[in-house]
Amino acid sequence: MHNQGAAEVNDKALIVDMVRAAGSHSGVNVNPLSDSQEKSQSTQIDEVIKKWIDENGESIVGTRGGPFVPTDQYVTTYHDNKIYVHVLSWGEKNNIILPAITDRVVKNAWILGNPAADGTSWGIVRQHPWGLLIVVPEDYQNGVDDIIVLDIEGDPATLKKPRLVEADPSSVIYLFGESAKVDGGLTHLQAQDWIEGWDKSSASILWKVSLSMPSDYEFAATYTADADAIGAKFEIVAGQNRITETVRQTTGWAGDSQNFERIPFSETLRIPEGESTITLRLIGEAKSKANVKIHSLELISPLTEKSMIASREKARKMRSSTDWFVEAKYGVMFHWSTTTQPLRGPQKPYPEAVNAFDLDAFSDMVRETGAGYVIFTAVHGIMHFPAPLKSVEAVMAGRTCKRDLIREMAEKLQERGIPLILYFHHGVGDLEWVKAAGFLSPDKSEFFKIERDILTEIGHRYGKKIAGYWFDDRYPLQPFEELYEATKVGNPDRIVAWNSWILPKTTEFQEYYGGEFGGAFVTPPASFFAENGSASGLQPHGMIFLDDPWQHGYPDTDIAPPLFTTQQIVDYVQMCITRKLVITMNMGITQDGNVSPATLEQMRTLRRTIRGE
Numbered sequence: 001m002h003n004q005g006a007a008e009v010n011d012k013a014l015i016v017d018m019v020r021a022a023g024s025h026s027g028v029n030v031n032p033l034s035d036s037q038e039k040s041q042s043t044q045i046d047e048v049i050k051k052w053i054d055e056n057g058e059s060i061v062g063t064r065g066g067p068f069v070p071t072d073q074y075v076t077t078y079h080d081n082k083i084y085v086h087v088l089s090w091g092e093k094n095n096i097i098l099p100a101i102t103d104r105v106v107k108n109a110w111i112l113g114n115p116a117a118d119g120t121s122w123g124i125v126r127q128h129p130w131g132l133l134i135v136v137p138e139d140y141q142n143g144v145d146d147i148i149v150l151d152i153e154g155d156p157a158t159l160k161k162p163r164l165v166e167a168d169p170s171s172v173i174y175l176f177g178e179s180a181k182v183d184g185g186l187t188h189l190q191a192q193d194w195i196e197g198w199d200k201s202s203a204s205i206l207w208k209v210s211l212s213m214p215s216d217y218e219f220a221a222t223y224t225a226d227a228d229a230i231g232a233k234f235e236i237v238a239g240q241n242r243i244t245e246t247v248r249q250t251t252g253w254a255g256d257s258q259n260f261e262r263i264p265f266s267e268t269l270r271i272p273e274g275e276s277t278i279t280l281r282l283i284g285e286a287k288s289k290a291n292v293k294i295h296s297l298e299l300i301s302p303l304t305e306k307s308m309i310a311s312r313e314k315a316r317k318m319r320s321s322t323d324w325f326v327e328a329k330y331g332v333m334f335h336w337s338t339t340t341q342p343l344r345g346p347q348k349p350y351p352e353a354v355n356a357f358d359l360d361a362f363s364d365m366v367r368e369t370g371a372g373y374v375i376f377t378a379v380h381g382i383m384h385f386p387a388p389l390k391s392v393e394a395v396m397a398g399r400t401c402k403r404d405l406i407r408e409m410a411e412k413l414q415e416r417g418i419p420l421i422l423y424f425h426h427g428v429g430d431l432e433w434v435k436a437a438g439f440l441s442p443d444k445s446e447f448f449k450i451e452r453d454i455l456t457e458i459g460h461r462y463g464k465k466i467a468g469y470w471f472d473d474r475y476p477l478q479p480f481e482e483l484y485e486a487t488k489v490g491n492p493d494r495i496v497a498w499n500s501w502i503l504p505k506t507t508e509f510q511e512y513y514g515g516e517f518g519g520a521f522v523t524p525p526a527s528f529f530a531e532n533g534s535a536s537g538l539q540p541h542g543m544i545f546l547d548d549p550w551q552h553g554y555p556d557t558d559i560a561p562p563l564f565t566t567q568q569i570v571d572y573v574q575m576c577i578t579r580k581l582v583i584t585m586n587m588g589i590t591q592d593g594n595v596s597p598a599t600l601e602q603m604r605t606l607r608r609t610i611r612g613e
Contacts, residue, residue: 011048012144018049019086019145022060023075055113059084059147067159068099078156084112085134087146094138097131099161100178100190103442104153105435106132111140112147124148127440129428129475131190162208164275169213170307173299174476175278181206194260198282198289205280205294214273215301219265221280222295222504225249226256228288236269236297237279243267244283247292252534253517253524254502257291261534262298262504271299295503296476311481315508318484320493322511322539324419325468328372329577329610332603333423333470333543333586335551337380342591344556353591354386354401362593363412368600370607374413375421375470375584378406378458380551383427383437389461391453396436406458410465419467421495422458426451426473448479452486459489468495470514476506484509497541504534512582515542519549519563521572523579540581547599548588559588559596566602570609577610 053061059077066076066083073096075086087096109125125148126133134148158164162181167173177188177195184203188195195205219236225247232247245265252259271278280297282289300308336357338350348356366374379385385392386405393400410420426447427433438446458466469487480498484507487496499514500506513535515522522542529535546569547560564572569585576583587595587603607613 014049015052015145016088019060019075019088020070022063022077023065023070023086025065028062028064056145056147059086059112059149064157067156069161074098081152081154081156083150083152083156085148085150087134087136087141087148090136090141090146094141095133095135097133097190099159099188100129100131101127101152101159102129102440105440106150106152108151109134110149111136112149114140123431125150126431127434130193162206162277165207165209167209167211167299169211169215169301170303172304172308173209173217175207175209175297175299176476177205177294177296179207194293194295196293198292201283203282207278207280207297208275209271209278209299210275211271211273214271215303216268216270218268218300218305219243219245220262220298220300221245221265222260222262222298223247223250224252224256224258224260224291224293226291228290229286229292231284232282232286232289232292233284234265235281235283236265237281238269238271238276241270243269247282247284247286251525252502252528253522257293258502260293260295260503312508314481315484315510316537318488318509319511320488320495322495325373325495325512325539325541325582326580328419328582330371330573330583330585330606331373331375331421332366332369332371333375333584334589335377335380335423335586336589336591337377337551338382338384339380339551339553340589340591341552341555341557343558343594347555347591350384350386351401351403354403354405356592357405358593359405359408359412362409363416363418365595365600366413366418367416368607369587369603370611370613371418371603373419373421373467375423376406376409378422379425379427380423380472381425381427381429383430383433385454387461389454389457391450391457394453395450396433399433407462407465410462414465420465421468421470422466423470423472424455425471428473428475444477445479448483452482455483455486456489459486459491461490463490464493466491466494468511469497471496471498472514474498474500474503474506478507480507480509495539497538505536505538508537510538512539512541515540515584517542517544519545521564521568523575523581540579541584542576542581543584543586545586545588546602547596548586550586552588552590559590559594559599562596562598562602564602566605569602570606573606573610 063077063079066078068076073089073091077084106125106127124135136146163179165179177193182188182195182205184200186195186197186203227249229247230249233244234247235242235244250259250261282292341347383399385400388400388402388404413420428439434440437450484496487494495511497512497514498506498510499516501516527533529540547562552559573583587599589595
């Protein structure tokens with residue numbers, strides 16, 4: 001980077017001031033130049049500003065303040081269907097994250113003034129449920145105001161928070177941070193999907209909902225709070241009505257500031273028909289509210305409460321036995337997918353890697369671990385299935401493989417008495433797939449119909465060869481009952497888990513807990529699986545990684561060394577067995593099918609200790 005002169009610094013400051021002024025105006029901005037001229041120090045600087053406006057004027061002249069709250073990094077403006085993202089600081093990175101847009105498609109994106117940089121080679125915009133990722137390589141950053149133009153479907157004004165939640169009183173109404181307006185220093189962490197920062201008495205969360213009928217609503221909040229928060233109260237206000245609920249210390253396995261629980265409120269609140277504003281505050285005296293984090297607020301009508309009771313009963317009746325799972329004691333998992341790298345050399349195209357996968361060597365290796373089952377990646381991130389599925393090809397041609405790796409693997413493992421569970425992700429990180437399948441739409445029913453079709457075809461194709469599923473997505477608004485029914489096609493004894501990470505279970509329609517413990521030995525308290533616990537009714541299960549953090553995703557690198565000693569692994573698994581906590585251990589695997597010799601030797605010792613072989 002070159003040293004900036006005083007004039008250049010002043011020029012940039014004026015441009016930043018002008019852009020921030022434009023981004024703060026909700027009305028039409030007709031002449032932003034006048035504001036900057038008042039601050040000008042010389043005619044030379046005026047000329048610089050005029051030149052900048054000649055080149056970039058469409059991003060501020062005649063625009064309105066953008067849909068996203070300005071930050072230290074960026075300001076947005078908009079006109080018609082175009083959002084102008086003014087990146088004022090990249091923070092020494094090549095990307096920034098804006099609030100998520102999951103109900104419409106960003107049709108196109110480019111850098112203003114640089115028509116060659118349309119992002120086709122790297123993808124300027126990537127729509128994820130956890131945020132809108134904008135990526136611009138350093139070679140395309142000018143260091144003053146990089147303006148990315150987003151051409152989107154619909155009116156950008158409707159993206160302003162609080163976003164209207166069109167609610168159906170016959171089902172649970174979920175209010176999340178993505179639709180809320182936060183004030184008083186609160187922050188919505190998009191990747192984690194919770195709101196934190198209760199340092200000021202003025203802090204509040206505001207939602208806007210539209211109801212088709214009035215009702216007295218019960219409330220439940222999913223939050224975490226430590227002992228220092230005792231004494232505080234939640235206050236919910238809707239119009240002239242309000243209720244309060246004492247904040248309690250939550251429990252779990254993730255730590256004091258991460259132990260999320262879903263806790264019902266004791267009072268009901270009357271909310272009228274039509275549009276209403278619902279405000280959540282944290283009031284009262286407490287030692288500290290810093291570790292209070294809010295994931296969601298639920299509104300539950302009397303009609304919904306009845307359907308929830310019926311749904312819980314139906315789920316209990318549909319659940320398959322997990323006795324075999326408990327008897328298996330422990331299993332292994334392999335993140336082998338489109339992004340897995342070889343130990344050395346170039347990555348093969350996925351279909352070629354599928355064709356080259358040595359199942360005899362793989363199955364023999366699994367047998368050496370003593371695993372009672374295998375969880376293997378069918379889909380992770382990118383929707384590309386390692387077998388010929390018509391339901392996938394119907395959406396996007398070329399997203400399957402001719403070799404049926406899943407069938408062959410299930411049969412090879414079956415010969416060794418080892419059941420196969422499929423790891424499945426419905427592809428919301430795959431931009432092409434979510435566009436084609438309809439996830440980026442206000443009505444996501446078509447997207448989940450496609451997922452049901454895929455699960456149904458898998459069920460018919462493999463029957464009892466597939467013992468279960470582990471779904472890696474915590475998107476909470478899935479039609480779980482319908483998807484669960486699809487998982488049972490061809491084998492009603494399949495067991496299912498929907499990973500909810502450190503959050504409470506997302507649905508009753510599953511048999512076992514996802515248990516993403518990560519790189520630590522975790523022992524959830526008994527209350528976690530007890531009645532009214534965060535995973536009540538589910539078979540205890542946990543998942544850890546032994547070397548690579550889940551996936552071997554970097555080229556020309558060795559698998560990470562073992563994270564634990566062999567004795568630590570043995571002691572932990574023995575303890576889990578006594579508690580009937582089934583444990584899955586993820587082993588790093590390369591695209592060419594290699595695992596770490598050191599980790600495999602640890603698993604051999606574990607096998608001899610646990611299996612007596």
